[in-house]
Amino acid sequence: MNLPVFLLDLLCLPLLGWALYTALAARLRGLRRDYLWCLVVVLALRIFNDISNVLYSSGISAWLENYEDYVGLLLPVAWGLLLLSLVQHRARRQLERSEERLSSLLDALQEGVATLDTDGVFRFANPAASRILGVLHGSLPGQPLTSFRQPLPQHDHCPLTFNGSALPALHYELSLRRPDGSERSILLSTSLMPRKPGLRLCFLRDMTEQRQAEQSLRQAEAKLGQTQRMEAIGTLASGIAHDFNNILFAISGNSQIALDSEGLNIDARESLREIDTASRRAADLVSQILSFSRREQRSSRDLAVLPIVKEVLRLLRSTVPPQIRISLEHGGDELLVHAEPTDLHQLVMNLCTNAIQELARDGGELKVSLACAEPPAALLAEGRLRPGPHCRLCVADNGGGIDPGARPHIFEPFFTTKEHGEGTGLGLFVVNGIVERLQGRLELESSPGSGCSFTIWLPLASSLTAEDGNAPDRLSQRGGRGRLLVVDDEPAVNRVLALLLGKLGYEVSTFSDSYRALSEFQTNPERYDMLLCDISMPGLRGDELVRRIHAIRPELPVVFCSGNPEVLAAGTTDELGIRSVLKKPVDKSALAEAVAGCFSDQAD
């Protein structure tokens, strides 16, 4: 008996037995592996060999030795099968994991992935593709892509079946209709699948939100561009207003002086009136442009709207042809809004003037209505208006209406559909600007041939103390006696002022240089009864000149006469004790009123 060999073989048995038990127990616990039976066979053959060896070594029996030779041949074969089945199992597991990973990716993708056959029928679709097309996941295979197609002519060039299409890749965007009726803008990209003839891989991306966002962005850009254009116009207007009004004042002033002359023939007088009218229209134009360059705090107050509307209509009735009927509807409520009187005046005037010009050819009716009303929900949803009662001003006519092509542009500056010379293209531009400034909303309803209606919603003022925005014009030509110091950097303006004031009975000393004027005043401070000066002047500005003169004679009354009074900082007129601010081109009567007012205050 070979004892070491016997012991070695004996030791093998419990190890192999334990291994066999482990394998069988795992199988009984439910572990299903193909290689498990190969392992059991290997272990069983090894146990058979070891038992045979133990029995042979111990000399108990040698009968198993006869079989061991043949069983031993099976052992390498069993080993080989075990290794191969392990490799196969490993490969299968890898394939399963790969499929699982691919499936997870396709499920997690936000982009639709599908395969289509040559007839455009879905063969496979991931959940995102089903979601994009609005169908339940799993129901898409078998459905043709054409069942979602919108019958739109612009999609005729977009193929939805691929018979005979050898194009490797196709990309196009089209509008598809979901089963629930909603329309989606879908970007479709298809390409031929390698090794899969007759199938195309298809990517679907829902572009609806992106297209809506792009549309919003384009609108915002257009609005920004419009705002920038307005800003540029405002800046330009502000820059030229002063000089331009000086020129206009020289024109209108001289024409007024000439009109007062005796011995003019009728034609010359008519020409002078035309010059005066034209210069006033030019001044109105500058004033309208300037209303956009005002960036400083304006002196708004709570105003009753109805008296202003009535005043404007009263003015218009006297000028419109008889074939145009004007009517006003109002509930009699005292509607107060926080605004400047000129703004409200301009709003109503511009809208009514537009309507009258439209009705001028064939006649018709201009309806103005004023009411306290709640804005519609659609307007409130825009967030521009707050819930609650608003002042609703509606100006409607039954004329030809606005051409749909012109509608997007009607609020642009200098856009006009009128004949050359009839309109400036600033009316609606100004109206829109005023409404925006008053935090209101402007609505337009129009269709060609059935008239046009502008509805303005303005927030009501909380204050109950209203001022009548239409203080009656106090036209007077009061003359007077006194000596005026007139300072303006424009000699033509100085000349006009000297002539106008001279005709009213005043003694006038004019200066184009503000430093020279100051020097003159310092020399003879008691000689002058009043100072009339421009604001924007080279060298010493008007406000600074007033400060220095008031340092010598604080009680001297001062009137500013400027082409652009808005350049003056808010509160400066009160600080300097300015009696009046006149805007060039100033009317003769307004000039007389302002100067006479100063002298009457002095007398009081």
Place this chain on the structure above:
Amino acid sequence: MPQEHEVITLILGLGVMLIIIVQRRQLAQLRHALLLLSACAVSLAAWSFTVLEDLLPGLPFNLLEHTCYLASALLLAIWCRKHLAAEERPA
């Protein structure tokens, strides 16, 4: 002289070694592959010693052969325990 069935077993064992060489990348990725492949290699060594025992009498090849059987049984048992336990664990 070596017996015929011993030589055939050795040749088949070399065939198993060929499988290991060809599929080495896949086999290397198996759990505890070193234990399994070592058990297989030690078995092959045991079959080699069986043949050498007949060719070179006088040397202790018989003892080496049975030592290899024991080592192979030990490695196979450990691999079975570790591998099957890992397979039974939920993924």
